Amino acid sequence: MTLSDLRTRILDGLSESSSSPVHFSASQINDSINEALEVLAEQVDAVRRTAFVPLREGTTYYYTRSIASDMMVPYRIWSYDQTRKLTAISVHDLDEFSTSWDETTGAPESWFPISWDCFGLYPYPASAGGVLRVDYFAWPRELAEDGDELELPEASQDAVIDYGIYDGLVKRYDLQTAMRFLSAFSSLFKDAKARSGIKKQGSSAIERSMQPHREYRSSVREDTTIR
Amino acid sequence: MPTVSQELTRIQARLHDSGTLWPQAELLRWYNEGYRQLLSQSGAAVRIYVHDVPGRFSYTGTQEWEDQYTSNGLFQNVGRNAAKGNGRSGVLLWEVEQLEGITPTTSSNAMTQLWERSLATSTDRHFRFALAANHDHIRRVAWDDEALSGTHVDNMDLMDSSWWREEGEPLYWLKGTGRDKSIEVFTVVTEYNEQYTLERYEQGMAREFEGTRSYSVETDQREFTWSYTTSGDGDYLADSDDDVIYHAIKLTKKPTLSTDAHGCFVWERSTIDDIANATSNTTDATAGELLPTYWWEGVSGGEGPEFFQVASDATTYVSALDPGLGIARYATSADRQYLAVVNESGQEHYGIPRDYRSTANSLSIWEAIIPNRDLTTADTPGLIPTQMFKYIRYYVWYRAFGHAGEGQRTDLSDHYKARFDTGVMFLAQLKDVSYRDHVYARKEISGLGEPRLPRVRLPAEFPRIW
Secondary structure (H helix, E strand, O other), X not given: OEHHHHHHHHHXXXXXXXXXXXXXXXXXXXXXXXXXXXXXXXXXXXXXXXXXXXXXXXXOEEEHHHHOOOXXXXXEEEEOOOOEEEEEOOHHHHHHHOOOHHHOEOOOOEEEEEEOOEEEEEOEOOOOOOEEEEEEXXXXXXXXXXXXXXXXXXXXXXXXXXXXXXXXXXXXXXXXXXXXXXXXXXXXHHHHHHHHOOOOOOHHHHEOOOOOOOOOOOOOOOOOOOO | OOOHHHHHHHHHHHHOXXXXXXXXXXXXXXXXXXXXXXXXHHOOOEEEEEEOEOOOOOEEEOOHHHHHHOOOOOEEEOOEEOOOOOOOEEOOHHHHHHHHOOOOOOOOEOOOOHHHHHHOOOEOOOXXXXXXXXXXXXXXXXXXXXXXXXXXXXXXXXXXXXXXXXXXXXXXXXXXXXXXXXXXXXXXXXXXXXXXXXXXXXXOOOOEEEOOOOOOOOOOOOOXXXXXXXXXXXXXXXXXXXXXXXXXXXXXXXXXXXXXXXEXXXXXXXXXXXXXXXXXXXXXXXXXXXXXXXXXXXXXXXOOOOOXXXXXXXXXXXXXXXXXXXXXXXXXXXXXXXXEEOOOXXXXXXXXXXXXXXXXXXXXXXXXXXOOXXXXXXXXXXXXXXXXXXXXXXXXXXXXXXXXXXXXXHHHHHHHHHHHHHHHHHHHHHOOOOOOOOOOOOOOOOOOOOOOOOOOOOOOOXXXXX
């Protein structure tokens, strides 16, 4: 379905002429469609991309905006050199694990989020070389031209129409009717998640095991010093 | 990336108002409010600030009223107000005693900035560090890359000692007794450790580093690849669609009067000026000089028979500059990572970096930040993804529809508030996909769970029982 098709369907739903709408401009409907795609991407994690970043010497922290401008959040980081997936872990867990994790050098084994636009590697490489593959959930590409097509599966595209109608009705201050369409839009999250294969994704699946005394491959053990 | 002005236009379209019911200035205030709330409630924008040790405050004074005359920085009052001092204050403790009419005793050193500790033998000043101007809350404090535990001043006071004077490797951080937007560290490091600083940044783009460690410069392109003679040539190179980045040097001398002709030599420029003035031979022709057109012609020992004597123009060449062409974009080391530190605006990590600091032997503080200045209509909310701008719009609609008076629609206000809250939750998740990280709130840290044993305290009736 193209942007033009979506706009026509939304205007039909709002009882507006698709060729010469009275209460809405084409750009306003386009904005609603792009907003729906953003919300879908946020709720369903439907858009997935891959980027590659070289490891730099002595560098722990990487800004996602310097890796890919459309990166929402990484969900998998793979080290080509080590042929392994880096485990996601929180800074809090790292601090509890070792007081000197920030000084440990070696091939990266874990990654940890710091900010929405920054993550770190543990341990950090002392020398440059090697490439990380960063698989990430992405923000959707903005639809601008009438012929632009959605990346979503066909069945999920109806959700975008529901959202467009919802947004139009809110503009008319008809919130009661609008909420019905927003509910219809939201009810598609579950199915859309299943289609995008993200349903099984959860925090426990990507965390490092917290079994006591578990070592990293870098041989750094759990911190037992009393401070 | 849409500007605030474009966003306000969208907001007004939804309100069906062009400034009659909701003036744009009011919408802009709500827009800034929503921007701050989105970041503050989610804590999603975190930056690592590395501090010189001992720390610095932007301003110090001896009277609180002096703070009213400062801006863009944290003020520290180093004065000691005396109860009977009639507004007077001292810096040394004996001065307070004198003002109070007590026999003065020997006091420790006084200082206005904490880095002066490195020059003093002892002081009873607390070991405090000013946080960034855009600070919202702390997520982590580390000394020399090791995390410090949070504690509370009440716990420290149980030691029954001047704990703020104890020297050693830092173990704890606490809010202490000082102002908000500053923290205290226990124990005290007196050795002065300054970071790399770019020199002469006040005059624009910095060219040199100042620091104790040695460094070298790497650049993809140090020399110009093109020479050009007129500004038209330069414009062509600048507007070229080719992906190659050009560095070019203008080898001609611009005439002083005419704007449409250039000469390679001074005598040519004089001639052009004479023509423009409709005069002739008003100036003696200046002797010609060797004129290189490529960078290698100016390199001593390079190829070519006689084009090397251009020492007077040596600084023209990029290779003569340090750190080279353009601005330093990053600093790398096998031993540590250098972070570009934003000291004042705190808005972005873009632009010209002023300081590069490493966490080695330094205090690093991870701070959740909020914008510390209001956006104007020409700005863009740069601390959040572009796709999150819609949640700020929701906030403005929540405030606008909830505003008492004509145009009030509480149902729409509630609806947009709920959608804004969804955005806050989503942004909070983005900062931590493992959902396990702890957020150190602005409230006092309890210090519970620390294995440090308190000092022995004997009961008040100790002699009687014994």
